Amino acid sequence: MNKVATLPLQGLKILDLSQIMAGPFCTMVLADYGAEVIKIEKPGTGDDSREMGPFVDGESLCFAHINRNKKGIVLNLKDARCRDIFDKLVKWADVVVENYRVGVTKKLGVDFESLKKINPRLIYCSISGYGQTGPYATRGGFDLVAQGMTGIMSMTGEPGGRPLKSGIAIYDIGAGLTATYSILAAYVHQLKTGEGQHIDVSLAECGLPWFTWEAAAYFTDGTIPEATGSRHRVSAPYQALRTGNGYIIIGAANQRTWEKMCAAVIDRPDLLEDPRFATNMDRMRNVDALEAILERELASADAQTWIERCDKAGVPCGPINDFGAAMKDRHYIERGMIEEVDHPTIGRMKMIGIPGKLSLTPGSVRTSAPTMGRDTDDVLRLFGVPQAEIETLRSERVIQ
8 A cells, every 4th residue: 555644635625525426536536645535424324325235244345445535424414513513624624525416405504605604715516417507407417317418328339239338437437537626726726815616517518528529520510420339430440350369459540550550460561552541531431341351360360469469560459358357457556556455344455546646746545435434523523522412412313
């Protein structure tokens, strides 16, 4: 486990009212780089992801993998005494992150307008399906719906086939990443001016900027992107290709790598003289014929042989791993992308590491995700709540 004395976001204080994935992913990233995150959960079940398996002795691995490096407390925000404690936490915090359904925070009195009266410096980040305004604001939003609504499912899968979602929750994670960089931008402004502000993040919008090339074509001539399987929309060959024992990915995305592939990988220099494949645009127009020729050549050897030949020739290439194979890849292992941490119930557990490698102040995995209410007593004492009152609140089940 990577332990460092200095973390880049030390001093940034966050109240995390979010649950499931988008908000907790955001606050996990910030915590990995040193932000102090206090996660507030509702009594009883807590974060809904605690009920998502797999489980070890009743502890959710889903929850554990996305809530590391945080303190965890349980408060009933509908109880007046807990609200007094919560208000103290708001005064302490630089940032609040929430992903309640639009309108719920107002009913609870934990909306931005209410909390900025307590702490005018507060950065308040709302993550919702469609944002805080607009005709869809009050709709419930989910990753799958966002994938369908933004058009990505019409572009995923084979031509003419059933629409397919991404294998992972890209819009949940995308909303978490959007919230992360938005909070950091607002924090820079807060440090300069002392001003807080409201950040409005929408699952249904966070992925739209990823459609940069598709947008370029659409806004130029109205081109609607369609499903292309593993093929690229503007480069060829840039796709999965069948070998003698399975598929590999080959990315000969420009003229130079195409020439290397023909001459040094498949030993077919004659293809360089074929007018159907002379330029990238030619190859795109004749991609069916190109794919058939390449797969006939690649059938003569196994996947690993072709990967090695591509590596030697300088042609981007790789395997199509399942997740288990990816987690055994020595490259990811040597670069610290598999971390381990001790959890009091789960035991020694592995999790995904930190992809951003800062040379002077790297992030680190320091503590496991909190068990339900693990830090409630410590946090309440830190904010001046007497032990006798803590015991009373616990007996009345408004804290846990």
